[in-house]
Amino acid sequence: MTDTALSPIADALLHAAKTAGADAADALILDGTSLSIEVLNKRLEQAERSEGVDVGLRVLVGLRQACVSASDTSPDTLREMAERAVAMARMAPEDPYVGLAETSQLSTLRDGDALDLKDPNGDPDPAHLEAMALEAEASAAQVDGISQVSNAGASYSRRRIHLAASNGFSGGYARSDYGVHCLAITGEGTAMERDYFADVRNHFADLMPPSEIGRIAAERTVARAGARKPPTGAYPVVYDERISSALIGHLLAATNGMSIARGSSWARDLLGEQVLPKGLDLIEQPRRPRTSGSRPFDAEGLPTADRSIVADGVLQGWTLDLATARKLGLASTANASRGIGGPPSPSNGNMWLTAGQLDRGGLLAEMGTGLLITSMIGSSINATTGDYSRGASGFWVENGEITYPVNECTVAGNLRDMLRVIVPANDARPHLSRVVPSLLVEGMTIAGA
Structure with missing residues (x-):
């Protein structure tokens, strides 16, 4: 056809x-x-x-x-x-x-x-x-x-x-x-x-x-041969570039207009507040060429355009379609998405997070001793409080060097605290819909051996 x-x-x-x-x-x-x-x-x-x-x-x-x-x-x-x-x-x-x-x-x-x-x-x-x-x-x-x-x-x-x-x-x-x-x-x-x-x-x-x-x-x-559980305790964690966008995805879910309108988001009182470290921007880029999340207009026919979600670490606004915008007394951000069987709802597409100065190796050296996560399994996230717990596997790092692969562990924290201290690397792949580099997060609780 x-x-x-x-x-x-x-x-x-x-x-x-x-x-x-x-x-x-x-x-x-x-x-x-x-x-x-x-x-x-x-x-x-x-x-x-x-x-x-x-x-x-x-x-x-x-x-x-x-x-x-x-x-x-x-x-x-x-x-x-x-x-x-x-x-x-x-x-x-x-x-x-x-x-x-x-x-x-x-x-x-x-x-x-x-x-x-x-x-x-x-x-x-x-x-x-x-x-x-x-x-x-x-x-x-x-x-x-x-x-x-x-x-x-x-x-x-x-x-x-x-x-x-x-x-x-x-x-x-x-x-x-x-x-x-x-x-x-x-x-x-x-x-x-x-x-x-x-x-x-x-x-x-x-x-x-x-x-x-x-x-x-x-x-x-x-590289994963011989994986074992890491030690239990409070350690810094690096989210590898291949899964780091999931962490930013939790912020996007919390700032979705549907959750805000329902009052069921841990970010409901953070508009205009610091949600990421100073110097970091999170930009939506719906018209980036040759990218899977791009679209010229949204599911309600509104024109898409670049939009600052976070500027210098400060939350700028919610992600809205027409209905959620009307509920909140705001204007749509042209983020309506829909399938053939339901009405529109707000959703994000292409994202770009400010890169840091270090590559992943430099980020591990800055971390010193901790966990490099390359895969995540399941999740337990409280959408209202931001309490975060996920199964993970990856590599144990000591003195900035990978020492052995790990599996069957859990990392936990609170998304409000985690996101405010992230340190980005510079290893994001620019062709992906979500251009997010590896991220270092301090103060995580690891449950392992």
């Missing part, structure tokens, strides 16, 4: 909604294709392909709204969707904060061409993806100490998105993703350890060589 074929579907849905009695409506159309290949022991293990068009409709009848979705674009289905949605909306409770954007709020940019999110080449040959997966597997298997490559694969997906609303908005864009991943194992039985590496890009030309992906996965795995 071509991009121009999505607009008529959206228009037909909006017309059906008006005919059924809706006062206002918006329609989201997704046209996607995905292909994934998995190999094991030098042979094809699994191949999956999916494709289809999904449609979502939100209708408003007065101050009541309802959402319906389908995977059929026939005229009868679109008519039935609209009739069902209107009937549901009439039974829904009133919500004084629902409603489409005003015409003056709408984005004038209606496509994603400037963001360069879609590879111009056609769908890849499945045999090519298989060859890439086999290359990653072979490269990992050649590293001394690897007992098995348990998972290696390559994938591709493309998606076209079109949003239209009765307020006059109509726009869409396309995105593609190529990926290669590899997971390797060292040791056997209870001494078994594993690790992985993966790379995902919008354009095939930007993808790392599969052999390098396999090699990195294997080297990470071998």
Whole structure:
């Protein structure tokens, strides 16, 4: 299906909604294709392909709204969707904060061409993806100490998105993703350890060589051989770059307008207060080219733009869609996101955190003795108080040098205190949606041996 074929579907849905009695409506159309290949022991293990068009409709009848979705674009289905949605909306409770954007709020940019999110080449040959997966597997298997490559694969997906609303908005864009991943194992039985590496890009030309992906996965795995529990006590912790964005993600969740409107966030009283160390900025960059979290407009048709969430360590504002902004008496930050089956809600995309002066090695030297975390398992986080506890594995560091791998430990603290003392390295990967370097956090409680 071509991009121009999505607009008529959206228009037909909006017309059906008006005919059924809706006062206002918006329609989201997704046209996607995905292909994934998995190999094991030098042979094809699994191949999956999916494709289809999904449609979502939100209708408003007065101050009541309802959402319906389908995977059929026939005229009868679109008519039935609209009739069902209107009937549901009439039974829904009133919500004084629902409603489409005003015409003056709408984005004038209606496509994603400037963001360069879609590879111009056609769908890849499945045999090519298989060859890439086999290359990653072979490269990992050649590293001394690897007992098995348990998972290696390559994938591709493309998606076209079109949003239209009765307020006059109509726009869409396309995105593609190529990926290669590899997971390797060292040791056997209870001494078994594993690790992985993966790379995902919008354009095939930007993808790392599969052999390098396999090699990195294997080297990470071998480094984990002989892992044991670290000592228990209060120590500093370094969050490795591959998982450090999760720590910043907790701040983003706490400053999400939905949590703030409900009064259920540990950051609810921190607007205008210090949440990160002085000198650190956290910037949202929704129009960064060739980046997975980029988009020209949000799910309500509002124009996206760079936004300062934290400036010089001070929290600048909440992440809002139209409904949460109305609840809080503020303006939307154009962060609405939605799937085909539900209404919009606020969500963050691309992020950039100020880098420090040291690389990861320098950060470990500054830490002295403590824990380098490279993987996290599960979580217990109190959204209201910020109390934090997560399972972790990684490496024990003494005198700034990695001494042995560790597993089966827990790190705990409070997010308010943790985030105010972070020290960033300069090792963030700029192509990722969240550009966050390794982070040093003082005063953590480690539960190990």
